[in-house]
Amino acid sequence: MNIPTIDLPRIVVIGAGFAGLQVAKKIDTNQYQLVLIDKNNYHTFQPLLYQVSSAGLEPDSIAYPIRKILHKKKNTFYRLTNVEHIDTEKSIIKTAIGDIFYDQLVIATGATNNFFGNDNIALHSLPMKSLTDALNLRSKILGNFEKALNTTDLERREELMNFVIVGAGPTGVELAGALAELKNKILPNDFPDLDLRVMKIHVIEAAPRVLAPMHENSSEKAFAALRKLGVHIWTETFVTDYKDNIVTTNGDQSFRTDTLIWAAGVKGDFPEGLNAAEIGRGHRIITDDFCKAKGVDNVYILGDAGLIQSERYPQGLPMLASVAMQQGVYLAKALNRLARNKKAVPFIYNDKGSMATIGRNKAVVELKKFRFQGFFAWLVWMFVHLMLLVGFRNRVVVFVNWMWNYFRYNNGLRLIVRPYKRPTKA
Amino acid sequence: MNIPTIDLPRIVVIGAGFAGLQVAKKIDTNQYQLVLIDKNNYHTFQPLLYQVSSAGLEPDSIAYPIRKILHKKKNTFYRLTNVEHIDTEKSIIKTAIGDIFYDQLVIATGATNNFFGNDNIALHSLPMKSLTDALNLRSKILGNFEKALNTTDLERREELMNFVIVGAGPTGVELAGALAELKNKILPNDFPDLDLRVMKIHVIEAAPRVLAPMHENSSEKAFAALRKLGVHIWTETFVTDYKDNIVTTNGDQSFRTDTLIWAAGVKGDFPEGLNAAEIGRGHRIITDDFCKAKGVDNVYILGDAGLIQSERYPQGLPMLASVAMQQGVYLAKALNRLARNKKAVPFIYNDKGSMATIGRNKAVVELKKFRFQGFFAWLVWMFVHLMLLVGFRNRVVVFVNWMWNYFRYNNGLRLIVRPYKRPTKA
Structure with missing residues (x-):
């Protein structure tokens, strides 16, 4: 790789997500040379991907170019x-544009979809992990309504207008809320000659309740809010297959749909070659309290790709943006200390709470000491997400979009640019 | 096609460009049922496509959804x-979603690229006719700089950083200006470790001067402005082939480039089945003074797809947005008159002039009675384009983007979303 060699130790960071970006921003480049690698030229603000899918926000408002940040x-x-291989013996990573030597390697490659080995689901469901995924889902949703107008076959129309979301974590819940608002407030204007009562939104969740990691009270509020918006929720249910546009489950329910949205299982995603590393639950690389991979030298794993296993965190930490960001900041400081020969301190997660929004005016927020719901929670949710966005421009664009949407009930343009085509088996 | 049949004559309009949209907006739907068909769910403001290509504007700022307009x-x-076939005998059009009967048919399908039979150019050059084209070109341009960073082969770096534009009409000239601004003002910040002097922008034009349809004086000003920005212009030159990343011409010049941009020949684009119609210059359907196709009943051709041939316009009218818009308004009124049994009047084109911009602060404007250049012309260019955009939202978005760019020299985010892949022969 065409990177100048200078007289400083080189840190290579793979992945410009929440963790990798913090390392790149906070590392002391008087002490280190920093090389950041990503397969996209932008950082994606994943928590708002669902608003790109539902045509509320444009891609450029939640993505920010890495070059501008740095x-x-x-x-x-x-x-x-793309990183193809890591050679921990020689401290080299192999990429499509050549090899590069590292003194310290930071793997912050995040997570990918886990379809639990089901090829039909892997091929035909629509995931929500990247900007490309979100745009594909958007053009699928909008295209389906155009198609629904043109069929007189009622069964076909139903499968075009049924949306099945698997997973009732924040992504699934928030997307269900956004789809319900499309159905109730926005699509009736776009499609006056389509009976939108046919449109059904189903959420399937294996756990006994939605937003399972949150407090029971928050789950109940979210459940009630989704029900009120007309969303059908199936808990303690998991999808067994998706064939010929039929979703089958472990229960009696099956669903006819052209659009299966995968917001369920994820697993750690990292390049091959870390043979000496231990892999833990969720296909994540086990690290110590210092985010260092066990069994490998000079390799740190941050965010979703890593799983701390220590006395302090016997169960590890959840796969959340806040964990990733804090680990990024921590590791930059730790490496800066290392350069000054200062003693290392372990990573301690500061759990500031969690939140999710369920459509207009409604959210659930859990902070350390108390929790709340409703309109004020929704304001908090919006404020926190705006502040976490990268770049002043994007904050302004998202804020203006939200205000416009709030007062005009007409969010975004709903363009089908470069339509999604369902893959066929090769 | 699933359209209700009512007791009014049905007008079917194919194409939601400048012409088709005016018909749909201005037709009296107390007198007619109107069906508008387009292969995209949005109207594209083609004059600003080049700013999407150069990452100055996002797609959603120059496209507007048809459903929202109507x-x-x-x-x-x-x-x-997609319209597959027109059966003028039975007055039926065949589409992917079924047949539809028309009483009056309006073909406003515009133009497509004319590669003059050269398959290499057709396959490997990048056109500028649609939003998809513009996004492909953008990701190609930005991706090439990322690649250029990573090669030590100087010849390869040159071909990645050379851009050859064929055609010095408004599109070619305006894109060349925008690329020059990227080179001079914007990319040096993004790529501090890349020597941007390597980047070359060539414009190849068959005519003896740039902006050939405009006054000589405007051509000279545009030429001088492009030269000042560092653009190389080759007039009286035409491209003969594009193979192995080499552009060959009729002259001595050949150009090594990874990116050949086609802003030259266009030809009328319309569905098959108009066998009785006469096809004229530029593969356009010949019409009379009433925009009615010669030799076919109840079929009107508007905009780039049609070519008026009459005593008043023996040479026809140019392929311009203003012609298309005026024809759309004219035909709507003519059909409204027809419904009231009023006498038909012929179409008369009101030539308001033409204009082009060449980067920051510079434009050439030709009005009926006088012409001017420079900063004031640039303000006029901006004002006219803003006013022609569809939708208040898009006017605001484009205006804010332009102002931001003007004062901050930092237009847009330059994201590579869904990268372009060069096609290979099947």
Whole structure:
């Protein structure tokens, strides 16, 4: 790889998500040369992907180019490529654009979809992990209504207008809320000659309740809010197959749908070659309290790809943006300390709480000491998400979009640009 | 096609460009049922496509959904589909979603690229006719700089950083100006470790001067402005082939480039089946002074797809947005008159002039009675384009983007979303 060699140790960071970006921003480049690698030239703000899917926000409002973020950092290099292999013996990573040597390697590659080995689901469901996924889902949803107008076959119309979301975590719940608002407030204007009562939104969740990691009270409020919006929720249910547009489950229910949205299982995603590393639950690389991979030298794993296993965190930490960001900041500081020969301190997670929104005016927020719901929670949810967005421009664009939507009930343009085509088996 | 049959004559309009949209907006739906068909669910403001290509504007700021435009029109139906065939004997059009009968047919399908039979150019050049084209070109341009960083082969770097534009009409000239601004003002911040002097922008034009249809004086000003921005212009030159990343011409010049941009020949684009119609210059359907196709009943051709041949316009009219818009308004009124049994009047084109911009602060404008250039022309260019955009939202978005760009020299985010892949021969 075409990176100048200078007289400083080189840190290579793979992945410009919440964790990797913090390392790149906070590392002391008087002490290190930093190389950041990502397969996209932008950072994606994943928590708002669902609003891109539901055509509420445009891609450019939740993505921010890595080069712009790193404009002013010296000794910092970004490269757009895919990492193919890590050679921990030689401290080299192999990429499509050549090899590169590292002194310290930071793997912050996040998570990918876990379809639990079901090829039909893997091929035909629509995931929600990337901007491309979100745009595909958007054009699928909008395209389905155009198609529904043109069929007189009622069964076909139903499968086009039924949406089945698997997983009732924040992504599933928030997307269900956004689809319900499309159905109730927005699509009736776009499709006056389509009977939108045919449109059904189903959420399937294996756990006994929605937003399972949150407090029971929050789950109940979210459940009630979704029900009120007309969303059908099937808990303690899991999908067994998806064939010929029929979703089958472990229970009696089956669902006819052209659109199965996968917001359920994820697993750690990282390049091959870490043979000496231990892999734990959720296909995540086990690390110690210092985010260092066990059994491998000079390799740190941050965010969803890693799983701390220590006395302090015997169960590890959840796969959340806040864990990833805090680990990124922690590791940058730890490496800066290391360069000054200061003693290492372990990572301690500061759990600030969690939240989810269920359509207009409604959210559930859980902070350390108390929890609340409703309109004020929704304001908090919006404020926190705006502040976490990268770039002043994007904050303004998202804020203006939200305000416009709030007062005009007409969010975004709903363009079908570069339509999604369902893959066929090769 | 699933359209209700009512007791009014049905007008079917194919194409929601400048012409088709005006017909749909202005037709009297107390007198007619209107069906509008387009293969995209949005109207594209083609004059600003080049700014999407150069990452100055996002797609959603120059496209507007057809359903939103027609929200309040009664007896008006839009369908997203491709027209496969026209049967003028039976007055039926065949589409992917079924057949539909028309009483009056309006063909406003515009133009497509004319590669003059060269398969290599057709396959490997990048056109600029649609939003998809513009996004492909954008990701190609940005991706090439990422690749250029990673090669030590100087010849390869040159071909990645050379851009050859064929055609010095408004599109070619405006894109060349925008690329020059990327080179001079924007990319140096994004790519501090890339020597941007390597980047070359060539414009190849068969005519003896740029902006050939405009006055000589405007051509000279545009030429001088492009030269000042560092653009290389080759007039009286035409491209003969594009193979192995080499553009060959009729002259001595050949150009090594990974990116050949086709802003040259276009030809009328319309569905098959108009066998009785006469086809004229530029593969356009010949019409009379009333925009009615010669030799066919009840079929009107508007905009780029049609070519008026009459005493008044023996040479026809140019392929311009203003012609298309005026024809759309004219035909709607003519059909409204027809419904009231009023006498038909011929179409008369009101030539308001033409204009082009060449980067920041510079444009050439030609009005009926006088012409001017420079900063004031640039303001006029911006004002006219803003006013022609569909939708208040898009006017605001484009205006804010332009102002931001003007004062901050940092237009847009330059995201590579869904990268372009060069096609290979099947």
